[in-house]
Amino acid sequence: MRSADLTRLTMKLAVLFAGALLLAACATIPEDLQPVPERQPTLAEVLQDPDAFEGADVIWGGVIASVSNMADGTRLEVVSRPLGRDKRPVSGDRSDGRFRAFFPGFLDPQVYTRLREVTVRGQVTGVTDDVVGAFPYTFPQVEAAAVHLWPPLPPEPPAFYRDPFWDPWGPWGPSRHPWRRGW
Structure with missing residues (x-):
């Protein structure tokens, strides 16, 4: 093979590999949340003018x-x-x-528990006044066509966690290493 052909082949493989990485990095939206509305109001916009956004399609989420x-x-x-x-x-x-x-269906409260992440696709139906504890609160309301319950994320290791197999200083720290001066 000539050098120019080898260079062209290398470039094609690099572009193909970069394209595959780019495709793999794309986020996938669950099917039950599709289609995604192009323009949707925020909670603040609905609270400011509930009548203007009644019937608007939204995808909102939280815990x-x-x-x-x-x-x-x-x-x-x-x-x-x-x-x-x-x-x-x-x-x-x-x-x-x-x-x-x-x-409009049954969602089991043993599965849909406090602090689980959900995303809701539906239409804004207005606002309602109620309380959170004793504090008066105005809630935007959504008639949900789909409720997507996300699987729990794995727990993160504590901030002080140090892996002894990958930490070059081990449990001693940089100043307490046995072959450093002062020990």
Whole structure:
């Protein structure tokens, strides 16, 4: 093989490999949350003008605060969180507030427990006034067409965790190593 042919082949393989990596990195949105509306209001926009956004399609998510089963369906109260590209709630302390989602079927409160991550696809039906504890609160409401319960994330190791097999200093730390001066 000539050098020019080898260079062209190497370039083609590099482009193919980069394309495969790019495709693998794309976030996949679960089927029950599709189609994703192009323009959707935020919780703050709905709270400011509920009549203007009534009937708007939304995909909102967060963590479950409470579950109430009624004769005609299930009401979820959700602490809103920003969503990632895959529409999974992003962990953290940031929240736009709470919303309520009504699902016309049964959602088992033993499965849909407090602090589980959910994403809801549905239509805004307005707002309702209620309380959180003793604090008066206005909840945007969504009639849910789909409720996606996300699997729990594996626990993160503690911040002080040090792997002794990959830590070059081991449990002694950089200043306590046996072959350093001062020991």
